[in-house]
């Protein structure tokens with residue numbers, strides 16, 4: 270059994286998010302199996318849970334996409350039990366996708382303060398590109414762990430983005446000697462270097478966890494290594510200087526050519542770059558190992574078992590790997606929400622069949638619930 274404090278979502282109320290007009294559920298603290306045919310709202314329910322925990326979506330870049338068609342606003346409210354204490358978390362979205370975040374009826378000081386309250390790890394089909402695809406997905410992984418290493422990293426990331434947009438506008442509108450460039454580059458140096466330091470620590474923690482996870486999944490002897498490849502510097506003055514030296518290039522490029530926007534997390538299999546070398550099956554196992562590493566890092570940093578959202582895993586992993594995943598999760602995990610079109614194929618991990626809730630969705634509404 271896990272020695273951590275218990276954490277579970279005890280109530281969920283969704284209003285007008287995606288095709289979920291009105292969903293009220295009291296989940297099981299252990300395993301929740303969300304089933305339904307294609308397009309009925311399974312992923313949308315996980316997305317609503319993720320939104321409530323993180324204030325973000327794992328599949329949309331613009332939050333206004335989540336607001337139900339024809340609705341003026343959407344919302345998700347949770348009651349969360351942690352170590353015997355209850356709290357209420359709400360994220361509302363207006364039609365433009367602007368967030369209104371409430372913790373126990375009050376606005377939290379920052380989104381970061383809110384987003385570390387109920388840690389969540391999601392595994393969804395888009396993640397299959399994690400080891401093979403573009404660096405952006407791996408930067409998100411670093412930042413998910415970084416948030417729990419140091420919540421202020423979220424603020425550094427948004428200030429970096431803000432300052433680099435202003436710098437880019439100045440460069441393109443007024444050229445490389447615009448007087449306000451110094452100030453923007455100073456800010457970018459400050460926040461970029463701070464973000465780089467947190468990502469470096471996140472990478473170290475992920476690296477320590479990913480190897481053992483991969484070995485457990487593949488039961489093989491191939492060695493996984495993760496290495497942070499910073500696109501900038503962890504030293505503010507150095508980063509500022511390098512930015513000042515790349516103005517001309519960046520004016521044409523349309524974005525900063527140095528800094529955390531160019532970061533990557535290199536994944537190697539037996540000392541060779543996985544991106545170009547690994548087979549499809551190896552990429553799936555690597556991705557799974559990266560997600561399990563994320564889970565372990567957040568668990569250690571936060572001292573609770575994160576809520577786990579598994580979207581369609583059994584259609585993405587072969588039966589052996591799905592079994593291995595559940596074996597690894599076993600008694601280690603806390604609350605799980607899992608979507609599937611085939612609930613009959615899901616065997617409860619850790620022998621938790623007595624604490625399994627089956628929810629069936631059709632056209633965005635719960636049409637059946639059993640167990641729990």
Ligand SMILES: Nc1ncnc2c1ncn2[C@@H]1O[C@H](COP(=O)(O)OP(=O)(O)OP(=O)(O)O)[C@@H](O)[C@H]1O
Pocket residue numbers: 286287288289305306307308309310311312313314334335336337338581610
């Ligand atoms: N803003 C929105 N308002 C209303 N409906 C939406 C909105 N965005 C997406 N939808 C619809 O919501 C439905 C449910 O989507 P969802 O991704 O949750 O399905 P799913 O059950 O996970 O399906 P699959 O098994 O194919 O993954 C889809 O038909 C989609 O077109």
Ligand SMILES: [Mg+2]
Pocket residue numbers: 311312313580581608
């Ligand atoms: Mg889906």
